[in-house]
Amino acid sequence: MDDKIHPNDSPNSSGEMSTKPLGVSSSKNPRPPSGTYVIELPKDQIYRYPPPENTRKFQEYAVQKRSRRRSCFRRCFFWTIGFLTLIILLLVVTASVLYLIFRPESPSYSVDNVAIRGMNLTSSSRISPIFNITIRAVNPNGKIGIYYEKGSTVDVYSISSGYYSYLGEGVLPAFYQPSKNLTVFQTVLKGSNIVLTSAVKSDLKAASKNGSVPLRINVRTPVRIKISAVKMWTITLKVKCDVMVDNLTANSKIISKVCKYRVKLI
Structure with a gap:
């Protein structure tokens, strides 16, 4: 019987018989079988499900x-x-x-006198009034002093039909008020080229004729409290005084006065 030779068993160039199995390629990257598709994706696009x-x-x-x-x-x-x-x-x-x-006690403030010059209500021109105001400050505390510092403001207004008309401004003197002390001081408030409406002038004339002219004096001043030998931080003292005078002259007299104050800690 003749020997049968496998198609892949044909001798190679060296004369040796090849024994590679059928369908196996000799290349490093073998080809996939027929009907198979290979899709290559980058690593960063491969998602793994845990x-x-x-x-x-x-x-x-x-x-x-x-x-x-x-x-x-x-x-x-x-x-x-x-x-x-x-x-x-x-x-x-x-x-x-x-x-x-x-045992701190509240200080008290009041207006003792108001002398007024330059309030000409008969002329249509502007006015420049001057107010000489005497203020009384009482410190009733036994171990507390009060420093009134620079930077204060004092304003004076007339009151007409519930409206306030500016008349002048000034400052308070800087001083130290010791404990159990009464201090009386004066300040000058001045207005320059003040324009008053005819209605305000008419009201002021009528009030002066009746002997009851209402004024508002606002005081705002920085103060420091001294407790024993310790100075506290600076606070703002605000005083509002409603004063009624009989006329708007240098000889005016105070009919009534009410002063209230409050403290702003910052």
Whole structure:
């Protein structure tokens, strides 16, 4: 019987028989079988889906992380509230102790005299009035002094039908008022080229004829409180005085006066 030779068993150039299996290519990148498609994608476009157990672990980790964040926020919030409460309690205790030690009393202010020049209401020209005002300041405290510092302003207005008409301005002198002290000082307020309407002039003439001219004096001054040997920070003192005079001359007399004040801490 004749020997059968496999088609792939043909001898090669060296005379040896090739034993490579059928359909296997000798190249490094073998060709895919017939009917197979190969799609090549870059690595950064390949998405991997984690197994279900990894997804569950990730969700548990995210929940734990959010819980830790909320817990840290709550601790910080309560620590801040506790610190602020402690500071407020210390301030209240300190203020109470100072009050019991020094027994502070409110100072008082009043206008003792108003002398007016240059209020010509018969002429249609502008006016430049001058007000000489005497102010009384009383410090009733036994251990507290008051520094009246520079930078004050004093304004005077006439009141007509509920409206205020500006008449002049000036400043207060800077001085120190010790404890248990009464200080009387004068200040000059001046107006320059003031224009009054005919209605305001008519009201002022009628009020002067009736012997009751209302004026408003506003005082704004920076002060510093001295407690024993300690100077406190600068605060702003505001005084409003409603004064009624009998006329608008240098010999005017005060019929009534009411002064109120308030303090602005900042």
